Amino acid sequence: MSSKDWLEKDFYAVLGVDKSASSDDIKKAYRKLARESHPDHNPDDPGAEERFKAASEAYNVLSDDKRRREYDEMRTLFGSGAFRRSARGAGGGAPFDVSDLFGGAGGGDRRFGGANFSDLFGSVFSGGGGAGPARRGPARGRDVEAEVALDFSDAVRGVTIPLTLRAPGVCDTCHGDGAKPGTRPVSCPQCHGSGMVTRNQGSFSFAEPCRNCQGVGTIVEEKCPECRGTGGVTKTRTLNVRFPAGVADGQRIRLAGRGEPGERGGPAGDLFVHVKVRPDDLFGRTGDDLTLSVPITFAEAALGTDLRVPTLDGAVTLRVPPGTPSGRVLRARGKGVVRRDGQAGDLLVTLDVVVPARLSDEARTALETLAAHTPPAAREHLDARVRRFS
16 A cells, blocks of 8 residues: 555545444444445445455555554654654745654654654655665555454364355456466556656656556556456355364454455465354363363262263263262363463363252152251351341
8 A cells, every 4th residue: 555545545434433442342333334344245335345445455555553653654744744844944935854853873863752754755755865765566456354253162173164255356357467378567658667756846756656556566457357456256166175173263364465356466365264162962162171060969078979071072070079069160181271382271161059949758858857857058147137126
């Protein structure tokens, strides 16, 4: 994306958020717009794809803290006319080095958070002995987002699944260069292949993307009939995505270079896959530990017992000691989620003493006999408080 794009486009307005919006607000706004304007959901709306691309472009900048800071600083600087005022006051129109204006190489201006503006504007300005504009080249493709729902056991163990996407992809006819088969793009005669042109304005020169080739550096004289010279087409493609063992609900997996292809052979964006994990009928999860609730009888809690409980890949026997209260947690070490370093979490078993709703006559008689021979519960500290209000 060129600096000129940053100056001309209001990404906050595209997403419908304030400049002070948090990262979560920006993400929510983007997801809402992406769902509403996705071309698959709006087949009869020719403008949906452009709105979808504009939202993705805005999110690509504002979701990255560093790029968002640079974007804000650039728009603030130019929007306030700060650069022009500084230029007029820099020695009565004498040439100056842009790096002096922004604190020198590697220095940065404290007013703008110490950002290195020499790097930021290096591809936009030249003058005062500068090295000139850098080659812009084909633009990088936008990032693509997808969502996948995994079964609980697959998320814990890891799984490879095919992911089908309908999104922009490299044109199979021209292989991404935008030219008709049998032809090739030629160097732009206006920028001589650099992708940038320089305009002189007073004491400094201003470099901007070449309008003749849109900053790519080449011209397609005979356009590909399939993609019409863009190098990309919307198509259905299937990727085999590997989800590592222990992937968690809400986690985002990045697949570098699997997003939207760049224009006319430019580098592809990334694919970000958001993971949703379906709940399991038995197990829960806390970090790398699995959780399980197991009911036991009063007799088992009072007398103790050996309890056989399931794990994800088998079963394990746990010893319930005599006198175990309801809610006690037993730990089966190493029976949880296996981490990337090969270590595993634990299985945490919570014991739930079940009180029967109905008793047979024999059971009632047995409990009454037990109650008669059981010491009363220690409630002296409660009884003292009750007597105060009696």
